[in-house]
Amino acid sequence: MSTLKFVKVSEIGRWKPPQHGQRWGNWEFDKRRLVLTIGRRKWFEYEVDLETCTSGSEILDWILQVAGKGWVTPEDIGYLVEALGDIGGPMLQGNVCPGGQNKEFNMTQHIKSGN
Secondary structure, three states, X not given: OOOOOOOOHHHHOOOOOOOOOOEEOOEEEEOOOOEEEEEEEOOEEEEEEXXXXXXXXXXXXXXXXXXXXXXXXXXXXXXXXXXXXXXXOOXXXXXXXXXXXXXXXXXXXXXXXXX
16 A cells, blocks of 8 residues: 655645546546446456545445455555545545535546646
8 A cells, every 4th residue: 555645735736637547456547437446357347436426425435335345455445545535636635524524525526627
């Protein structure tokens, strides 16, 4: 797993969404369909639909759904959290769960606008 990343305030305005095909461990970003996919076998793939990531509770629901799969490793879960953070950018926590308060967040609009 990667190390903790600190973001400078000056970098927040320069956030760009990850590129199509970018990987975090076994997870891959499909920018065209706005999903994160994980595939363990050629015939099996699991997707996290980023368009449904509209609040902190929805994002947590995806993390917990994935964590409940018997074939998912702790590393896979960690990489999923990292991917969601990278895709959401440095503004994700402030827009989704500031101070632990659940808020609405439009991940799709955020990705498409590049802001």
